[in-house]
Amino acid sequence: MSGVNPTYADNTSQGISSDPVREIELICDHCGLECRDDSHTLGEKVFCCAGCKKVYELLHANEMCAYYNLTDQPGVTPFADDSGLKYGYLDDPEIQKQLLEFSDGDISKITFTIPSMHCAACIWLLEKLGSLNAAISHSRVNFLQKELTVTFNHNDLSLRQLVALTASLGYEPDIKLEDINRTKRSNDHKRLYLQIGIAGFVFGNIMLLSFPEYLARGGDIVDPGLRLIFTWISLVLSLPAVFYSGLDYLIGAWKGLANRVINLDVPIALGILSLFGRSVYEVSVGVGTGYFDSLSGLIFLLLIGKIFQAKTYDTLSFERDYSSYFPIAIIRKDDDGEKSVPVVSLKPGDRIVVRNQELIPADSILMEGAGGIDYSFVTGESQPVAKECGDVVYAGGRQIGKVIELEVIEEVSRSYLTRLWNQDSSSGDEESGTADLANSISKYFVAAVLLIAVVAFGWHAFSDVALAFQVFTAVLIVACPCALALATPFTLGTAMRIMGKHNFYLKNAGVIERMSRVNHIIFDKTGTLTNSHNVDISWQGDALADRDIVLIKSLIRHSTHPLSMKLFDHLPPIRSLQVDNFNEVAGKGVEGYIDGMFIRVGSSEYICPGNAADHIDETSGIYIEIDGAVRGLFSVQATLRPGVTSLLQKLQNKFKLSLISGDTSQDKALLTPSFSDNSTMLFNQQPIDKMNYVNLQRENDDRVLMVGDGLNDAGALKASDVGIALTGDVTSFSPACDALMDADSLSMLDRFLNFSKTSMKIIIAGFILSFLYNIAGLSFAVAGKLSPLVCAILMPLSSITVVAFSSLMTRTQARLKGFKP
Amino acid sequence: MMIIILLIGASLVVSSGFLLAFIWAVKTGQYDDRYTPSVRMLLDDTENTIDSK
Numbered sequence: 001m002s003g004v005n006p007t008y009a010d011n012t013s014q015g016i017s018s019d020p021v022r023e024i025e026l027i028c029d030h031c032g033l034e035c036r037d038d039s040h041t042l043g044e045k046v047f048c049c050a051g052c053k054k055v056y057e058l059l060h061a062n063e064m065c066a067y068y069n070l071t072d073q074p075g076v077t078p079f080a081d082d083s084g085l086k087y088g089y090l091d092d093p094e095i096q097k098q099l100l101e102f103s104d105g106d107i108s109k110i111t112f113t114i115p116s117m118h119c120a121a122c123i124w125l126l127e128k129l130g131s132l133n134a135a136i137s138h139s140r141v142n143f144l145q146k147e148l149t150v151t152f153n154h155n156d157l158s159l160r161q162l163v164a165l166t167a168s169l170g171y172e173p174d175i176k177l178e179d180i181n182r183t184k185r186s187n188d189h190k191r192l193y194l195q196i197g198i199a200g201f202v203f204g205n206i207m208l209l210s211f212p213e214y215l216a217r218g219g220d221i222v223d224p225g226l227r228l229i230f231t232w233i234s235l236v237l238s239l240p241a242v243f244y245s246g247l248d249y250l251i252g253a254w255k256g257l258a259n260r261v262i263n264l265d266v267p268i269a270l271g272i273l274s275l276f277g278r279s280v281y282e283v284s285v286g287v288g289t290g291y292f293d294s295l296s297g298l299i300f301l302l303l304i305g306k307i308f309q310a311k312t313y314d315t316l317s318f319e320r321d322y323s324s325y326f327p328i329a330i331i332r333k334d335d336d337g338e339k340s341v342p343v344v345s346l347k348p349g350d351r352i353v354v355r356n357q358e359l360i361p362a363d364s365i366l367m368e369g370a371g372g373i374d375y376s377f378v379t380g381e382s383q384p385v386a387k388e389c390g391d392v393v394y395a396g397g398r399q400i401g402k403v404i405e406l407e408v409i410e411e412v413s414r415s416y417l418t419r420l421w422n423q424d425s426s427s428g429d430e431e432s433g434t435a436d437l438a439n440s441i442s443k444y445f446v447a448a449v450l451l452i453a454v455v456a457f458g459w460h461a462f463s464d465v466a467l468a469f470q471v472f473t474a475v476l477i478v479a480c481p482c483a484l485a486l487a488t489p490f491t492l493g494t495a496m497r498i499m500g501k502h503n504f505y506l507k508n509a510g511v512i513e514r515m516s517r518v519n520h521i522i523f524d525k526t527g528t529l530t531n532s533h534n535v536d537i538s539w540q541g542d543a544l545a546d547r548d549i550v551l552i553k554s555l556i557r558h559s560t561h562p563l564s565m566k567l568f569d570h571l572p573p574i575r576s577l578q579v580d581n582f583n584e585v586a587g588k589g590v591e592g593y594i595d596g597m598f599i600r601v602g603s604s605e606y607i608c609p610g611n612a613a614d615h616i617d618e619t620s621g622i623y624i625e626i627d628g629a630v631r632g633l634f635s636v637q638a639t640l641r642p643g644v645t646s647l648l649q650k651l652q653n654k655f656k657l658s659l660i661s662g663d664t665s666q667d668k669a670l671l672t673p674s675f676s677d678n679s680t681m682l683f684n685q686q687p688i689d690k691m692n693y694v695n696l697q698r699e700n701d702d703r704v705l706m707v708g709d710g711l712n713d714a715g716a717l718k719a720s721d722v723g724i725a726l727t728g729d730v731t732s733f734s735p736a737c738d739a740l741m742d743a744d745s746l747s748m749l750d751r752f753l754n755f756s757k758t759s760m761k762i763i764i765a766g767f768i769l770s771f772l773y774n775i776a777g778l779s780f781a782v783a784g785k786l787s788p789l790v791c792a793i794l795m796p797l798s799s800i801t802v803v804a805f806s807s808l809m810t811r812t813q814a815r816l817k818g819f820k821p
Numbered sequence: 822m823m824i825i826i827l828l829i830g831a832s833l834v835v836s837s838g839f840l841l842a843f844i845w846a847v848k849t850g851q852y853d854d855r856y857t858p859s860v861r862m863l864l865d866d867t868e869n870t871i872d873s874k
Contacts, residue, residue, distance in 0.1 A: 070864070120860045120863070120864065123857060123860055123861060123864070124864045127861070127864075141857055142853070142854045142857055143854070143856050143857040143860065144854060144855075144856045144857070145854070189852075190847055190848070190852075193847045193852060194844060194847050194848075197840065197843045197844065197847070198840065198844075201836065201837075201839075201840045201843075204836070205832075205833065205836060208832075209829070226825060226826070229826060229829075230829075233829070233833075
C-alpha cells in the first residue's frame, strides 16, 4: 500500500476531479485477474497484488519468464502469508513420515495435490522447480489428477520449505487431514487393463486356432493329429482367461450366492463354467473341439463393457468427509509460545490461535478477541455470526476478522460437525447399487434358464442320455446373459459421458437408474436456488456523489467481510485513497479517516445503534456514515440463479417439490411464486432437521432427490436416494454426494432427469433384443444342434448388436433432447 | 505338417512377447497419465527463453 510512485499520486487526483470511473482495464500480468488499482507495478507490468509481483520477480531472477510465453497470464494468485507458522506442522517427523511416499534420510519423495494447476504453463513451471532450488532433483506433474510428485534432498530442503516454495508461486498444495489417514491409493484400472489385455490375447489366438475347424465343418480337411494339438493349445490358453480375467465374475457370483442373492454375476458365472466344463470334457474325452473361442470372446467382451462403465472422474471426489475439509494443523499456544500442531492431537483444554480466514477445527470457547464466524459451509447462512468472549464456537466455522484465541472443549473427532457426518454413514449402505435393474432381472433369468435346461434334459434323457447332457450344457452356454450384461454398461456409460459434457458428474453409472425413479425433489435455498456470490445491491438514500463512492470504496477495500467484498465489486472501479486510523470491528463494520473525513461503513447496529429497531426488518444492509451523517444504506438482496424460475415451473408438474433452508424466511417472497401451493417450504432448518425431513419422505415411499451445496446439506444429501451437490468449481470442496453439478447447469436438471428415464427405457429395449437372440440360440440348443461354430457366431453377434444398439440409441436420444452427444 | 506346428509355436512366442510388453507397460504406469506427456513434449527445454512481452 505504501509503495506509491509519482504517477500514482497524479492519477489519483485527476481520477477524482474528473471521473472516478476508470476508463482502462488493468489486467494483472501474472494471473490475468482485474487489478483493483495500479499499486503493484514493475516497469510496464501491472500486478493485482504483492504476491503476483513476487512470483514474477522470482521467475525473472531465475530467467524463467518463458512461463509467460506459454499462455496469456498463466499465473495463480498466491495467498499472502507472511508468518512462517502456517506450515510449521510439516516439521513434525510423525506427520512427515505419513506424508512422504519414500525417504531414506537424504532423498525423499512426496506427492501433493495442487488444485490451482490449470494450464500448460503450470506444468512447465512445476516441472522446473529444480531450477529454483538445487535440492529438488526431480518434479513431475500428473495434470489430470492435479498431482505433483517431487523428489528432493531432505537435508538441504525441508518439507516445510518445499511446500512454502510451491505455495509462494501460487501453487499451494492441498494437504488435508485425509492425506494423513490415507491408505495407499489402489489402482483398480491397472488390474482391469491387465485382465482385458490377457483376455484379448487369448481370444485372438484361440480364434486363429479354431479357424481350420470352422472351415472344415465336419469334413476331413484337418489332420486329426493337428486338430488334437490345436484344441489342447486352446485349452491351455483359455486357463488364464477363465481364472484370471474372468475371476471377478466367479467371485462375484460366489459372494452373491453366499449372501443368498442372485446377482447378474450368477448367470454369467454359470455360462462361463458350463462353457469351460463342457469344452474340457469334450477335449479330454476326444469327442469334440470345445467352445474355447466363444468362451474367451465372451470374457473379453464382458470386460470391455466393464471398463466402459467404470469411467470415473479422477480429479473429483464424491467421498469427502470432515477430514478433507479441516486443515491438517493449527497453532497451539502454550507456555513455550506458539507452535503449529496437528489438529488430531488437540485435546480439551488446549489454547488455539485462529487467524483471519482460518477454520476452527474443534468445538471450543472463545477466550480472546472478537469472533466473526462465517458458518456458510456448515449452515448455508452467508452472514458471519458475531461471537464474544465466553461464547461456544462450533467447529467448521471460518473466522473473519482479527486473530482470536480459543480453548478447545471437544476433540476434533467428537465435534458437532464430525458427529453430524458420522451419523450419515449409517444410511449409506444401500448405495452399493445391488438393487439395479439388471440384477433384479437376473433372478428370473437364472430360474428360467435352469427350467428350460432341466426340461430339455428330461425330454432327451428318455432317448439318449449323452445327448441330454449335451443339450443341458448347451442351454446354459447359449443363455449366458452376455448381451444382458452389456446393455446396462454401454447405455449408462454413454449417458454418463454425455451428462459429464454438460458439467454434471455422476459418481457411478448406478446413479442414473436411481435418478430415473425419483418422484420428490428437495432443494436447499442458500447457494443452491439463490446465488450467494451474485447479489443484488441497491442504494437506498440520497444519491451519492462520485467523491463519496471513492471514499467508501477506499475504506472497504481493507475489509475482509464478504459483504464488503461484494459491495467493493459492485461499486465502479476507482483509484484508491490512503486510509488512516483504519479499524475493523469483526462482523460489524469498518471505519477510518480519508483526507481528514471520518467514514464508517457497517451494519445498522454498528452505524446507528440507537434506532436499530427502525431498520430491523431490512434485509442485509450496509449502512454508510460520512463525517457523522448517516447517508443511507446499500441493501443486499439474494438473487435466484438464472433459469431457476423456469426450472421449478417445469418440475412442478412431474415431481413433488420441497424447499428446506437453513436461512430465515426473509427470501420467502422471492421463491413463493416458483413453488406451487402443495410444495413444502421450510425455513430455519438445522442440518439434522434437513436430514430427518429427507428420511421422513423416504419412509413415506418417496424417492428423493436432494440438491444442496454446503456442509449443512451433507446429511440430507447422503440420506436421499440421489444427492446432488451443486458447486461453482467442481474441483473445490463439496460434501459427500452421488453427483456433482456445476451451478450453471442447474437449469438443465429437468432435462437430466428426463434423459435418465430415457436411458432406462433404452436398457430395457436392449434386454428385449438380447432375449430375442437368446431364444434363437435356445432353439438350437434344445434341439441339440449347438455346434461350436453356431455358438461362435451367435454369441459375439448378439453382444455386438446390443452394444451398438445401446450406444447409438443413447446418443440419438441425447441429440434429440438437445444435449451435445 | 510339422512346419505348421513350428509356425504356430513361433506365432505364440511372438504374440506372447507383445503380451508381456503390454503387461510391463501397465505395471510400470505407462497408462496412468495419458494427458500430461502430450503437453510436456510441446514445452521447450531451453532454460533462458527471453520474455518477449
